[in-house]
Amino acid sequence: MSKTxxxxxxxxxxxxxxxxxxxxxxxxxxxxxxxxxFTTVSDREIDRIYTPLDIRDQDFLRDIGFPGLYPxxxxxxxxxxxxxxxxxxxxxxxxxxxxxxxxxxLLVKEGQTGLSTAFDMPTLMGYDTDSPKARGECGKCGVAxxxxxxMEDLFEGLPIDRIxxxxxxxxxxxxxxxxxxxxxxxxxxxRKLLGGTIQNDMLKEFIAQKTFMLPPEPSLxxxxxxxxxxxxxxxxxxxxxISGYHIREAxxxxxxxxxxxxxxxxxxxxxAIERGLNVDDFAPRLSFxxxxxxxxxxxxxxxxxxxxxxxxxMKERFKAKNPRSWWLRFHTQTxxxxxxxxxxxxxxxxTTIEGLAAVLGGTQSLHTNSLDEVLALPxxxxxxxxxxxxxxxxxxxxxxxxxxxxxxxxxxxxxxNKMEEEAFEIIEKIENMGGMLTAIEKHYPQxxxxxxxxxxxxxxxxxxxxxxxxxKYVMEExxxxxxxxxxxxxxxxxxxxxxxxxxxxxxxRVRKCLERLEDACMNDENVxxxxxxxxxxxxxxxxxxxxxxKVYGEYKDPGIY
Amino acid sequence: MEKRKLxxxxxxxxxxxxxxxxxxxxxxxxxxxxxxxxTGLHQTPEEIVKAAIQEDVDxxxxxxxxxxxxxxFPKVVELLRENNADDIVVIGGGIIPDEDVPRLKEAGIKxxxxxxxxxxxxxxxxxxxxxxxx
Numbered sequence: 016m017s018k019t020x021x022x023x024x025x026x027x028x029x030x031x032x033x034x035x036x037x038x039x040x041x042x043x044x045x046x047x048x049x050x051x052x053f054t055t056v057s058d059r060e061i062d063r064i065y066t067p068l069d070i071r072d073q074d075f076l077r078d079i080g081f082p083g084l085y086p087x088x089x090x091x092x093x094x095x096x097x098x099x100x101x102x103x104x105x106x107x108x109x110x111x112x113x114x115x116x117x118x119x120x121l122l123v124k125e126g127q128t129g130l131s132t133a134f135d136m137p138t139l140m141g142y143d144t145d146s147p148k149a150r151g152e153c154g155k156c157g158v159a160x161x162x163x164x165x166m167e168d169l170f171e172g173l174p175i176d177r178i179x180x181x182x183x184x185x186x187x188x189x190x191x192x193x194x195x196x197x198x199x200x201x202x203x204x205x206r207k208l209l210g211g212t213i214q215n216d217m218l219k220e221f222i223a224q225k226t227f228m229l230p231p232e233p234s235l236x237x238x239x240x241x242x243x244x245x246x247x248x249x250x251x252x253x254x255x256x257i258s259g260y261h262i263r264e265a266x267x268x269x270x271x272x273x274x275x276x277x278x279x280x281x282x283x284x285x286x287a288i289e290r291g292l293n294v295d296d297f298a299p300r301l302s303f304x305x306x307x308x309x310x311x312x313x314x315x316x317x318x319x320x321x322x323x324x325x326x327x328x329m330k331e332r333f334k335a336k337n338p339r340s341w342w343l344r345f346h347t348q349t350x351x352x353x354x355x356x357x358x359x360x361x362x363x364x365x366t367t368i369e370g371l372a373a374v375l376g377g378t379q380s381l382h383t384n385s386l387d388e389v390l391a392l393p394x395x396x397x398x399x400x401x402x403x404x405x406x407x408x409x410x411x412x413x414x415x416x417x418x419x420x421x422x423x424x425x426x427x428x429x430x431x432n433k434m435e436e437e438a439f440e441i442i443e444k445i446e447n448m449g450g451m452l453t454a455i456e457k458h459y460p461q462x463x464x465x466x467x468x469x470x471x472x473x474x475x476x477x478x479x480x481x482x483x484x485x486x487k488y489v490m491e492e493x494x495x496x497x498x499x500x501x502x503x504x505x506x507x508x509x510x511x512x513x514x515x516x517x518x519x520x521x522x523x524r525v526r527k528c529l530e531r532l533e534d535a536c537m538n539d540e541n542v543x544x545x546x547x548x549x550x551x552x553x554x555x556x557x558x559x560x561x562x563x564x565k566v567y568g569e570y571k572d573p574g575i576y
Numbered sequence: 577m578e579k580r581k582l583x584x585x586x587x588x589x590x591x592x593x594x595x596x597x598x599x600x601x602x603x604x605x606x607x608x609x610x611x612x613x614x615t616g617l618h619q620t621p622e623e624i625v626k627a628a629i630q631e632d633v634d635x636x637x638x639x640x641x642x643x644x645x646x647x648x649f650p651k652v653v654e655l656l657r658e659n660n661a662d663d664i665v666v667i668g669g670g671i672i673p674d675e676d677v678p679r680l681k682e683a684g685i686k687x688x689x690x691x692x693x694x695x696x697x698x699x700x701x702x703x704x705x706x707x708x709x710x
Binding site for chain 1: 612675696
C-alpha cells in the first residue's frame with residue numbers, strides 16, 4: 016500500500032489519464048508522433064508521461080527521505096550544497112612534472128578547490144620513460160613520473176596539507192601513493208593529515224580501461240594492502256575510487272555502469288573483510304567515480320539509485336554500523352565519449368548539461384571536460400572555460416539552492432527505482448557466476464560492454480541516434496581550433512633527468528630496499544612501508560613495479576572483441 | 577578460383593588502453609565480410625609487424641587515442657619495409673590532430689580516420705583501395 020499517496024486518488028488519476036489518452040489520439044491523428052521510439056542514450060525507452068501511478072508503491076520515508084539519512088537517495092550529507100559546494104577538481108597532467116605543476120597553479124588561481132592528476136601512459140602502466148615500451152609516449156596523455164624527484168616537482172608550492180589531491184593511477188597505485196606520502200613527509204607534513212584519493216580500482220581496468228600489470232588476484236592483494244595501510248596510517252585518504260566512469264566510456268549503458276561498479280565495490284569490501292579488517296574501519300574511506308553522460312534524467316536517476324543501493328548493501332549485507340560506511344560519496348567526470356571532434360565549441364554545451372546532471376545528482380566533486388579533449392590534452396584557455404562552466408552552475412544557475420530539487424518528480428523517482436531494480440538483477444547474475452573476479456575471467460562484463468558499444472555505434476550510423484555536427488547539422492567547412500602539442504624533445508630530457516638521479520642516489524641502498532620489498536611480497540606482508548622506503552631512496556617507478564612483475568607475473572590482454 | 581576474403585588486422589600499438597573504437601571496428605569489419613585479426617592491447621610495432629606477416633594480412637588498421645601515434649604509426653610502416661612486407665597497407669584512426677595527418681601520410685600511412693568517421697566510410701575505403709592478395 017502506498018505510503019506517499021492516498022490510494023483513493025489512483026482511480027481518479029486513471030480516469031483522467033484515459034481522458035488524456037483520448038485527447039492524445041486526436042492530436043496524433045493530426046500529427047503523428049515524432050519518432051517510433053523515444054529512448055535514452057542507453058537505449059532505454061521512455062514513456063510519454065509519468066504520474067503518481069508510476070510510483071504508486073513509493074514510501075516517501077523509506078525510499079526518498081532526507082539527505083544525510085538512510086537510504087541517502089537525496090544526498091549523503093545532511094546539508095549538501097547549502098553547507099559547502101562540491102569540490103571543483105579538474106583532471107590535469109601534461110608533459111613533465113614542471114609543466115603540470117604550472118597548470119595546477121593556474122587552476123588553483125582560477126578557483127578550483129581540489130587537485131587531480133593525470134599521468135602519462137608509461138607511468139600508468141608502471142614503466143619508466145626510458146623503457147623500450149615507453150617510446151613516443153612521454154607526457155602525451157598526462158604527466159611523466161619516474162622518481163620521487165618528479166613527484167616533488169609536481170607538487171612544488173602547492174598547499175597539500177590544505178588541499179586534497181586525486182591521482183588517477185591503477186596498477187602502480189601503491190607506488191605512486193608511496194611517492195606522494197614520501198614527498199609530503201620530506202616537506203614535514205604528517206601522513207595522517209594527507210587528504211586525497213588514489214583510483215586504485217583494478218577490477219574496472221580488467222573490465223574497461225585496460226591498464227594492467229599483474230593478474231587479477233595479486234592486483235587485489237595490493238589494493239587491500241593500501242586499504243589496510245590507509246586505515247591505520249593515512250586515515251583521511253580514500254584508498255579506492257570505485258569507478259564506473261571508464262566502464263561507461265568503454266560503451267556500457269547507464270545501468271551496466273551502475274551494476275558493474277557496485278559489483279566491484281562488493282568485491283573490494285569482501286576482500287578487505289577477508290583480510291581481517293572491520294568493515295566500519297575501512298568502508299568510510301571507499302569512494303566512487305561515475306560518468307555523467309548526455310541523457311540528463313537518466314544520469315540523475317543513476318546517481319540517486321547508486322546511493323540508495325550502496326547504503327542497502329553496506330547496511331544489510333555487510334552489517335556496517337557506522338552511517339559513514341553506508342555513504343556512497345562520488346566524483347563525477349562529464350563524458351569524454353560524448354564530445355565530438357566536429358564543431359568542437361558545441362562540446363561546451365554538452366559539458367554544461369552533463370555537469371548540471373552531476374550536480375542535480377548530488378556529486379561530491381566534479382571534473383568538467385574541456386572542449387578540445389576529443390582532440391588532445393586541453394589548452395589553458397579550454398581548461399579555464401571548463402572550470403568556469405561549473406562555477407556558473409554553482410554561482411549563477413540557482414540549482415544548488417535546494418537539496419535534491421528533482422526528488423519527488425514522478426519521472427525521476429520511477430527511473431531511479433527502475434534502474435536500481437535492473438542493476439540489482441545484473442549484480443545477482445554476477446554473484447551467481449561466483450563474483451566479479453570469475454565474471455571477468457569469463458569476459459562477461461567486457462563482452463556486455465562491447466555489445467552495448469557496437470549497438471550504440473550502429474544506431475549513430477543508421478541515424479536512429481542523432482549526434483549534432485556528426486550525423487545531423489553537419490558543416491562542410493570547419494574552423495580549426497588551437498590544440499596543445501607535447502614536445503617530442505621532452506622524452507629525452509626526462510630520460511636524462513632520471514639517469515642523473517640514478518647516478519646520484521645510493522644504489523646499494525636502493526637494491527637493499529627492493530630486495531626487502533621482494534621478500535615482503537614473497538611472505539605475503541603488506542608492501543606499503545617497503546615501497547615508501549624504496550621510493551625515498553629514489554628507486555624508480557619501474558624498478559618497484561618490476562619487483563611485482565617478477566613475483567606475481569604479468570597480465571596480458573586476451574584480445575577479444 | 578574463389579576470390580580470397582580480405583584479411584584485415586586491427587592493431588593497438590603502445591601502452592594506450594582505449595580499445596572501444598578498435599573493438600567496434602573489428603566487429604564492423606567482420607560484419608562486412610572481412611577476415612579479422614585483432615591483436616589485443618599493448619603491442620609493440622615489432623610485435624604488430626611480425627603478427628601481420630605471419631597472418632599474411634592485406635591491411636593493418638592502427639588505433640591510437642593517447643597521443644603516441646606520431647612514433648608508432650611510422651614505425652610500423654618502417655618495419656614492414658625492412659621486412660619486405662610493404663605490400664601490406666597501413667591505415668590509422670583515433671585521436672589524431674589534423675595537423676599530424678600530412679606527416680603521417682608522408683611516412684606511408686595511406687589513410688587516417690578521425691573521430692566521427694562513419695564505419696561504412698572506412699569499409700568502403702578498404703573495398704575500393706585494397707585487393708586481396710592472390
